[in-house]
Amino acid sequence: MKKVLIVLLFTIVVGTVSAQEGGKQKLENAKIGLITNRLNLTVEQSQEFWPVYNEFDGKKKEIRKQMRKLIAETNTLTTPDEKILSNIRETLNLQQKEVDLEREYMNKFLKVINVRQLAELYKAEQMFTQMLLHRLNKKATPERSN
Incomplete structure (x- = not known):
């Protein structure tokens, strides 16, 4: 209750x-x-979980922001080949950094929530992303009335 x-x-x-x-x-x-x-989440779990999650989410967003910037720089016609290759390498490094972050925070999460809740967290994040993409696609392609 x-x-x-x-x-x-x-x-x-x-x-x-x-x-x-x-x-x-x-x-x-x-x-x-x-x-x-x-x-x-219980009240106690929630109090401990959200600061850890927010820290994790902030770091993850920063890595993805850096990746988007590199990809945008790479997608221009005037970008020299050396710069493109450098950006690809840096993007791979950032992807590895994201995986390392996931591993680090998996251990931090497991100090607050159990393994089933952790698995559910990953599912919930995927579900949220899919819901957003679905809504964006729905807005981008409005239904046609016949």
Whole structure:
């Protein structure tokens, strides 16, 4: 019963905050809601989990931002071959850095949540990404009325 009240309260707070904030914050709130729901976190777990997750997520976003920048630099017609090769190598290094980050935080997560919750975290992140892609595709290709 306690968990149900916490989830209900969280949903109300997220809904209220979402109505007041921009799209990016709405996405973050939706992601938090999905992960919280899927992992079925206790109050104690939640208090320990979210600071670790937010730190992890921030580092992961920074790595991906760097990769996007390198890819954008590589996709120009005037980029010299040496620079393209250098960017490809650096992108591979960043991908390895992301894998290393995943391993590091797997151990940190396991100090807070159990292995089943960790597996569910990975599924929830994939599910959220798929939901976003589905919504983006739906907006990009509106249904035609006959």
